[in-house]
Amino acid sequence: MKILGIDTATMAGSVAIVDGERLLGERLLNVPETHSKRLHLAIDLLLTETRLSLADLDGLAVTRGPGSFTGLRIGMAAAKGLALALGMPLVGVSTLDVLAANFFGCRHLVCPILDAKKKQVFTGLYQCQDNGPVIKVRPEVCITLESFLDTLPPQPVVFAGDGPSLYRQRILDHRGSLAIMAPPGLNYLSPAKTAFLGLDELTSGRNHDLDALTPLYIRASDAEIFVQPPVSTGY
Secondary structure, eight states: OEEEEEEOSSSEEEEEEEETTEEEEEEEEESSSOHHHHHHHHHHHHHHHHTOOGGGOOEEEEEEESSOHHHHHHHHHHHHHHHHHHTOOEEEEEHHHHHHGGGTTOSSEEEEEEEOSTTOEEEEEEEOOTTSOOEEEEEEEEEOHHHHHTTSOSSOEEEESHHHHHSHHHHHHHHGGGEEEOOGGGSSOOHHHHHHHHHHHHTSOOOOOTTTOOOOOSSOOHHHHHOOOOOOOOO
């Protein structure tokens, strides 16, 4: 199966195409330009470079969050539009699952962290298996950094994502030698892993409902927080 993976959850937007166990191509661009301006161009360029057309694809995968609310909406809208137009299946994968997948075979717990603004982070906890998939042991949450660090067991933990680069010293002050910082190359979401995780979902036999697929925001947006429902007049 040829799967197009799409990620717009962070500034480093990316796309990739896999065919079974083969990576055919990927593009990642970490620049301050909105995904709406570059996502479709990235897909077109990737298809050209791999000598494929949209009709050659068998399915789509998109990161559904957590991450930038605007980025998630752009990626989800583009992926759903393609899925409807092409009549092919689409699955959403967790942003943190994609980050954690960078550490296949790691013998330590893995803690991906993304900056959530408002003095909070998006994070979770994963355990790597011997020759098996990375397993989520704590689901995605939006929480203050220190509150989550307080809950971690007294053992080495690998920290990855944009959070560790932003809050490196706070993590080291809290965890000391038990904090292992991922190398820079593993702090970005891999579009290939987005596609491969999507492939696993599509071949799992589970039913995937396009209408039910929505972004995983975790917390309410500013609009949801500040816009109050209309007051009933009784009529």
